[in-house]
Amino acid sequence: MYLRLMSHTAAQAAIGDSEFDRDTAIAPRAGEAGVYDAELSAGWTIISAVNGGYLLALVGRALAAALPHPDPFTVSAHYLTSSVPGPAVIRTQLVRSGRTLSTGQASLFQYDENGAEVERIRVLASYGDLASLPDSVHTTARPPAIPAYEDCLGTEAGPAPIPGSSEIVDRLRLRLDPATAGWAVGAPSGKGEMRAWFELADGRDADPLSLLLAVDALPPTSFDLGLMGWTPTVELTTHIRHRPAPGPLRVAITTRNLAGGFLEEDAEVWDSADRLVAQSRQLARAPRT
Incomplete structure (x- = not known):
C-alpha cells in the first residue's frame, strides 16, 4: 500500500449517533431475556472476515445491556470461527452480580446454509462503573513516542496490501508512525511494532466500547x-482502565515472540490527556507463507 498524509478535518459525529453505533446496534429478541439480534456490517471486514475488534465491541454492547453495570472492565474473547457480514444473534448470561462488578458471558452466533446456529465468538467479561473509580494513579507506564499527528501517515490511498482488505480502513482515521510503516513500501523494520494515531472516520469521540x-x-x-497476509485472532483479552478524553487516541502494539505459527500482540491505548485507557493481549495465527 502507498501512504499519503490525511487531512484532520471531518464532520464530528456524536456518541450514540455515528456509523460505529449504528453498525453495533442490537435489538432485544421478544420473549427471550438476554438475547439480542444484530446485523454484522460489511464495512468492518478484512479480506472477507469481520474484524475481531468490531465483533468485541458488538458483543460488549450486548453485555452492557444485559448486566447491571455499564462499562467493560475486562473482556476475554475466544474466536471460534470466522464471522461474515449478515445476521447474527448474541446470547448473554449473568454469571455473578456484585456491588462494584458484575460478570457475564456471551456468545455470538451466525447461521449455516441449513439455518442452524454456528458459534463465532465466546466472551467472558466483568463490567463496572468507570465513573466511580478513584483518580489516583501510580504507574511506570509512559505514552508511546509517536510523531505529531501531522507528521504521521494516512492509509487512504493506493491499492490495499491484501485484496479485499480495505473496507475497515474506510471506517477509521489512522495516522501511522513512519517508523512502523515501512512494510507498506516493502521495507518492514523486522521489530514487530505498530504505532498510530486512531480515530473513527466520522470524528466520533472514543468511549469504552470503541476502545474494544x-x-x-x-x-x-x-x-x-515482513509477513503479509491475514492474521486471524485466536484469543483477545482487553482491560479498559478509564473513560477516554475527547480527541485522537494513540495506539502502540508490539510482538516479542512469533513461534510455531502463532504470535502475541500487546497493545496500549492512550488518550489525549496522556492516560492509559486500555490494554490488551491477543494470540493470533501468523500469516501462512
Missing part, C-alpha cells in the same frame, strides 16, 4: 515482521 475496537484495528505487527 481500537485494540484490534491497526495493521497487524506481522506486517512489520
Whole structure:
C-alpha cells in the first residue's frame, strides 16, 4: 500500500449517533431475556472476515445491556470461527452480580446454509462503573513516542496490501508512525511494532466500547515482521482502565515472540490527556507463507 498524509478535518459525529453505533446496534429478541439480534456490517471486514475488534465491541454492547453495570472492565474473547457480514444473534448470561462488578458471558452466533446456529465468538467479561473509580494513579507506564499527528501517515490511498482488505480502513482515521510503516513500501523494520494515531472516520469521540475496537484495528505487527497476509485472532483479552478524553487516541502494539505459527500482540491505548485507557493481549495465527 502507498501512504499519503490525511487531512484532520471531518464532520464530528456524536456518541450514540455515528456509523460505529449504528453498525453495533442490537435489538432485544421478544420473549427471550438476554438475547439480542444484530446485523454484522460489511464495512468492518478484512479480506472477507469481520474484524475481531468490531465483533468485541458488538458483543460488549450486548453485555452492557444485559448486566447491571455499564462499562467493560475486562473482556476475554475466544474466536471460534470466522464471522461474515449478515445476521447474527448474541446470547448473554449473568454469571455473578456484585456491588462494584458484575460478570457475564456471551456468545455470538451466525447461521449455516441449513439455518442452524454456528458459534463465532465466546466472551467472558466483568463490567463496572468507570465513573466511580478513584483518580489516583501510580504507574511506570509512559505514552508511546509517536510523531505529531501531522507528521504521521494516512492509509487512504493506493491499492490495499491484501485484496479485499480495505473496507475497515474506510471506517477509521489512522495516522501511522513512519517508523512502523515501512512494510507498506516493502521495507518492514523486522521489530514487530505498530504505532498510530486512531480515530473513527466520522470524528466520533472514543468511549469504552470503541476502545474494544481500537485494540484490534491497526495493521497487524506481522506486517512489520515482513509477513503479509491475514492474521486471524485466536484469543483477545482487553482491560479498559478509564473513560477516554475527547480527541485522537494513540495506539502502540508490539510482538516479542512469533513461534510455531502463532504470535502475541500487546497493545496500549492512550488518550489525549496522556492516560492509559486500555490494554490488551491477543494470540493470533501468523500469516501462512
